[in-house]
Amino acid sequence: MNWVALAPETNSICATGMRQSPINMVDGVFHMVPSSDIKLEIPDFTEGAEFENLGTTVEVVAKGGSLQLSEANYTLRQFHFHLPSEHLDNGTSIAMEMHMVFETAEKDIAVIGVFIDLDNGGSPATEDPIATPTPTAAAKRRGFHLRRQESSIAPSPTGSFGGVQGFLTVPMIKAPGITSPVLETVFSKVGEIKTPGTRTSTPPLAMGSVVQAIMGGSFQSYSGSLTTPPCKEGVRWFVATQKLQISTATFESVRSVIGFNARYPQNTPGQPNMLQLARAQV
Known part of the structure; x- marks a missing residue:
């Protein structure tokens, strides 16, 4: 989607940035961070949590949680959902994706992306790109969703990736998806926020x-980068190899509320922006 046309002054990097998200997560291409190298803690939300429809997605407002990456400490702000997945898994779009958004006191952002598949082993999404959303849907993305996720972030980290130690290039090991009672519980309320x-x-x-x-x-x-305007770069992405699963009935109930809200895959980081390439071919 040509978001820069909607707001040229604020969304220009959507059309020019060379480290845009989401992308195709290809086995053996990216640094693998073992779970032992990060510290993720999220308390149980014993009294539940606020669950809201932002027009662009449905979001759970976090009640605590932290992500520690060497010297960088992040606080969990919220987690929200995209349908279908924004990142691709070796060229394949998965049913959904959860983004757990963390932020430092300096407003740097890290996101843990988790693929969500169906517990029957199938996914309604395929390798074929899904149709670009309508301008109305794209315009919605510029609204409420930005207030929590899209705050200012630091320049793109380099070198050791801004505080994460012990990166390993190791064979990809993917386990079968794990059915998630938490997701089933969250989505049991989606009909109340249509x-x-x-x-x-x-x-x-x-x-x-x-x-x-x-x-x-x-x-x-x-x-x-952020996957919605203003598409600011410097976001530290950690895409989990472990998928979660929900039932087909649950997926259908979520789809009936949020519909399509995934940005199309971008070029490999460091390559020219897709919109720049498209303009050059016109």
């Missing part, structure tokens, strides 16, 4: 089970 701007509260969420599941794998890491 209208943008509405909110509800979830039942208690045992977030420790989510941490345990995704920390059972490793993480593909790269320096990318």
